Amino acid sequence: MxxxxxxxxxxxxxxxxxxxxxxxxxxxxxxxxxxxxxxxxxxxxHFHSLRHTHVSYLISQGIDIAAISKRLGHANIAITLSIYAHLLDEYKDQQDAKIINSLNQVCATFVQHD
Structure with a gap:
């Protein structure tokens, strides 16, 4: 650079x-x-595939979709959401699993104290 x-x-x-x-x-x-x-x-x-790979990585790292949308230069977040909805669904599923695991740990802690 x-x-x-x-x-x-x-x-x-x-x-x-x-x-x-x-x-x-x-x-x-x-x-x-x-x-x-x-x-x-x-x-x-192709070269444009690098852009999609970059976005996939950012989503997998939990980067805010609004920040990604701005980085891509999309006119609005709806464009980004429509293009990458399938990745966001996968990310949501992963996050839901983490939430359930975390809540199960909390419940296990309460059960052990009874």
């Missing part, structure tokens, strides 16, 4: 001679080549 200032570039990824960002096709081509080189078989993985 520090080199961006040295190179007077606004972009993290840029075509060397022009300084312009690569096309979507070029970025996908480079990404697929890199994935193949490390031995992964993900022919349908």
């Amino acid at each position: 520090k080199q961006l200032k040295i190179n007077n570039s606004e972009f993290i990824f840029a075509i060397p001679r022009t300084g312009l960002p690569p096309s979507s096709s070029a970025a996908n081509q480079f990404l697929r080549k890199a994935i193949k080189e490390i031995g992964l078989n993900k022919p349908d993985f």
Whole structure:
């Protein structure tokens, strides 16, 4: 990131001679080549998949959906909720299990004291 200032570039990824960002096709081509080189078989993985992976990770870490929505640049939280509802449902199920486990521990503590 520090080199961006040295190179007077606004972009993290840029075509060397022009300084312009690569096309979507070029970025996908480079990404697929890199994935193949490390031995992964993900022919349908594309650059935009990284965005979804990032959001999935943030949701799994309990990051607030409003913060995620702003990070993604969505016009409103409803857009984020509609796209990632299935992940939120999975996260909710995990959280419900934690709640039940926690309440069971509280109940077990009371039972032991009787």
